[in-house]
Structure formats: C-alpha cells, structure tokens
Amino acid sequence: MPDAPFVSSAFLRTLVAHAQGCGLPVDDLAEQAGIHRAWLEGQYEVPALAVEQLLYACEEAGAGRRFGCELVPGMATSSLQGLNILLDSAATVRASLECFIRYLPLVTNCVQVKLDTSASTAVLHLCRYRHEPHYYMLDAAVLSLVRNIARRAGKPPAQMFSQVRLTRQQAAGEWLQRFGVATAEGHWPSLHLVPQALDLPLPGANPFLHQRMLRQCQGTTLADERKDSLQLARHWLAAGDQPIERIAERLGYRQPSNFIRAFRKQFGVTPKQFRLTGVLAV
Structure with a gap:
C-alpha cells in the first residue's frame, strides 16, 4: 500500500x-x-x-x-539536516543526485524526482504523487534544485543547465532568466543539465563523511542524526576554516542561535568557546 x-x-x-x-x-x-x-x-x-x-x-x-x-531561501531547514551533508559530500554530481532521489522520500513524497539519462543530456523530471501540487510548491522545488545543484558543483546555474521547463502557472522563469538559464513551457517541470554535468566532481567531496551519512540515512533516528551532526561540527570548528554561521547552515539550522544552543546543550560550551580552547565541559 x-x-x-x-x-x-x-x-x-x-x-x-x-x-x-x-x-x-x-x-x-x-x-x-x-x-x-x-x-x-x-x-x-x-x-x-x-x-x-x-x-x-x-x-x-x-x-x-x-x-x-520566495520560499527558497528558507528551504535549508532541519528537515534536510543530514541530507544536505550527504549530498555535499558525494564524489560527483551524479552521485549527489542519485542520493537525493533515493532519500527525498525521507523529507517528502509530495514531489518526486526522476533522472533520465537516455538522451544526450541528463534530465531531472519532477513528477506528482497522487495529486497535483500547487505551483507554489513546484516553484520552490525547481529553484531549490537549480540553486543547490549549481552550488554543489561550484558553478553558476547557466553553466549547469541548458534549459528548464516549467508549467504555465509557474513564476520561477523570472528567477531562472536572471541566472542566465533558458526556460520553456512544459506539462511538468524538468531540468536539463548540460553535457558531462553528471561527471563533474564536487569540491566538498569526502568519501568517509559520505559513507557515514549514508549509514545514517539508512536507519538512524533523528536524535542520533542530530547528535552525530554535532560531532561533525566539532571537527569543522577545530579546523577553523569556516565561520560558525556557515557551519550552522551546512548542518541545516535555520538560525545560528539554534545551532549554538544545541551545541552547548550537547557539549557544555558554545561553539566559539570550543573553537578558542578546544576543550569540552566535563
């Protein structure tokens, strides 16, 4: 069923x-x-x-x-906490997209995504699941995909997408044209990637971290996932090459203050205190 x-x-x-x-x-x-x-x-x-x-x-x-x-800036929420890290740490665009498609149902099954590689270029198709989504939902989904795929590859959207097809009602065309991405009308949204886009390596690739997050997506609880992501935050803080706000964003916290509270609750010190001293409360 x-x-x-x-x-x-x-x-x-x-x-x-x-x-x-x-x-x-x-x-x-x-x-x-x-x-x-x-x-x-x-x-x-x-x-x-x-x-x-x-x-x-x-x-x-x-x-x-x-x-x-306009919903897109708020889409990096706690619901994507582990998923964002999994997708960022994949080796290539193809591996990242395959994980996204596989684990999207952990976040929502309202809009499904399929990857078609039968043509000369790869195409991401957005499909409905048992009902017709409001076009607001489709706009949020399309723009989030375009922005995040381009960000992961470290390239402007126009260098990743040759065309994006939108339904007649959608308003995302204005944003896509600002990105330099061509648009056309379609029965359902589809994102056409440029040739060889799937084989592009991701700058944030981390095989160890990717496998670790895969194991989490395959069966850990939300509490375990949050605890593990805070352990990851310790490594990033110790490395010292990312602002605390960026670490909070990568872990899916909408507000840095929420990340700071969670870190202090888990470890007894704030992220800034840990970065300065490298010591956790006993």
Missing part, C-alpha cells in the same frame, strides 16, 4: 513563517486548511493535502505569484 503523500513539518514552518512575513492571517488560514498547531513543532509527516490547502488559502488571501519562489 503506497504511503500517503506528506510534507515535512520543517517545510510547513518555512511556509508559515513566510506567510507571516507577507502579512497574511496565518492562524486563520491554517485553521481553514486543517493544520494542527502541533505539526509546527518537532518533526512530523504533515499530510500533503493539508499543506496544499494552506497554499491555496494563502493565494486567495493575497499571496502573489512569486510566493513559492
């Missing part, structure tokens, strides 16, 4: 925070959509249809066409 479509509570929090920033009556809209307040706390698989109802309610309440595009 297929799983019911769901969206992570972290994405829901991103959506709600952005709606609040737009001045929308979020509490009323969430109630109309059947969103439970408990879903905004912790880690939950929120029914995708309820999130879709909230998106439609936001649209009716005055959210503009670019609402989904």
